[in-house]
Amino acid sequence: MPGLLLGAAIGLAVYILIYFNFIKGPKCKSERSLKGKTVVITGANTGIGKMTALDLAQRGARVILACRNKERAETAVYDIRKESGNREVLFMKLDLASLASIRAFAALFMDSEPRLDILINNAGVCEGDKTVDGYNLIFGVNHLGHFLLTQLLLERLKHCAPSRIVIVASSAYCNGRINFENLNSLPGGWIQDYCNSKLANVLHARELASKLEGTNVTCYAVHPGFVNTELFRNLSPWRKLLLYCIAGLFFRNCTDGAQTLIHCAVQEGIELYSGRYFSDCRAQEVRPHARDDGVAKKLWEVSEHLVDLAG
Numbered sequence: 001m002p003g004l005l006l007g008a009a010i011g012l013a014v015y016i017l018i019y020f021n022f023i024k025g026p027k028c029k030s031e032r033s034l035k036g037k038t039v040v041i042t043g044a045n046t047g048i049g050k051m052t053a054l055d056l057a058q059r060g061a062r063v064i065l066a067c068r069n070k071e072r073a074e075t076a077v078y079d080i081r082k083e084s085g086n087r088e089v090l091f092m093k094l095d096l097a098s099l100a101s102i103r104a105f106a107a108l109f110m111d112s113e114p115r116l117d118i119l120i121n122n123a124g125v126c127e128g129d130k131t132v133d134g135y136n137l138i139f140g141v142n143h144l145g146h147f148l149l150t151q152l153l154l155e156r157l158k159h160c161a162p163s164r165i166v167i168v169a170s171s172a173y174c175n176g177r178i179n180f181e182n183l184n185s186l187p188g189g190w191i192q193d194y195c196n197s198k199l200a201n202v203l204h205a206r207e208l209a210s211k212l213e214g215t216n217v218t219c220y221a222v223h224p225g226f227v228n229t230e231l232f233r234n235l236s237p238w239r240k241l242l243l244y245c246i247a248g249l250f251f252r253n254c255t256d257g258a259q260t261l262i263h264c265a266v267q268e269g270i271e272l273y274s275g276r277y278f279s280d281c282r283a284q285e286v287r288p289h290a291r292d293d294g295v296a297k298k299l300w301e302v303s304e305h306l307v308d309l310a311g
């Protein structure tokens, strides 16, 4: 019996050590105020996005939650207003699985909001079928929809420069590949599709940064860490149970998972890292396939065609 207790105590100590050294991750150190600034954050009704929105609201920003579900978003607006004491937290309808919805959001935004200082492309899915326009849902929401959104809001970001775009990617990019013959309906299952879409996010940030050179608009790709969110809510019960057990023990909570997004949104002096990939609040080197400028450029051009922006 004492042996068992000792074992359990050692196990707990090791777990706590691992938690604080490897899981929790560093906090964003900047205390910058965002009074007078406007932020748009997609998929901010839950998870990493919601905790990021809360932090930016606490800094005094006007925060627009761009979400697809009104009820869920209004609940988040209520929570964030209450916790931050900031009344300027608003919901605007955006469904990234529909190009028409993205255009409607952008038109309304450009008409009604004079500023845009920080755009955070956070929404993401890891399973599903097709978008309204017939694209692979994971690719369509995680990359294409955000690509169009960013292009439609760019003028306002340039006008408010220095301004920033944060693209939430994932270390899953490592296993991603871009197959131009089959971008629209990537086979290979949800994991492969997810990895591919996150590689597209990293390449998007890279090409966007080079297009934005000299504008004082900068952009960053972010890996938030492994975070215990609702991302896996629609998986089959067995997969979900497995992920819940692992996530509960070994993933960051959403406050900690938001830190690198917040860092890239507010930290002073990171502008020279525009286009780079951040994890644990610092720029990290990505694997060669994620810094291939030829692929990044081609992905940009193909994306322009797919969302009907090519002139």
Ligand SMILES: NC(=O)c1ccc[n+]([C@@H]2O[C@H](COP(=O)([O-])OP(=O)(O)OC[C@H]3O[C@@H](n4cnc5c(N)ncnc54)[C@H](OP(=O)(O)O)[C@@H]3O)[C@@H](O)[C@H]2O)c1
Pocket: 042, 043, 044, 045, 046, 047, 048, 049, 066, 067, 068, 069, 072, 094, 095, 096, 097, 098, 121, 122, 123, 124, 125, 141, 168, 169, 170, 171, 223, 224, 225, 226, 227, 228, 229, 230, 231, 232, 251
């Ligand atoms: N959790 C992790 O371990 C992890 C690791 C690496 C990267 N990431 C990335 O972090 C980002 C945030 O994910 P999370 O973990 O916080 O997941 P989450 O809790 O599932 O939140 C995802 C958000 O995206 C929204 N969304 C999904 N489809 C949408 C659409 N068509 N239009 C508009 N919004 C849509 C969801 O809205 P609804 O509530 O209406 O569904 C939700 O607000 C994602 O880009 C994800 O890939 C997460």
Ligand SMILES: *[C@@H]1O[C@H](CO)[C@@H](O)[C@H](O)[C@H]1NC(C)=O
Pocket: 161, 214, 215, 216
């Ligand atoms: C960018 O910022 C620098 C330093 O604040 C400024 O001198 C320059 O004019 C700005 N450029 C543009 C295009 O806004």
Ligand SMILES: *[C@@H]1O[C@H](CO)[C@@H](O)[C@H](O)[C@H]1NC(C)=O
Pocket: 024, 253, 254, 255, 256
């Ligand atoms: C997450 O954990 C940190 C400590 O690591 C704690 O301060 C914070 O309140 C937690 N956030 C949530 C949403 O549980």
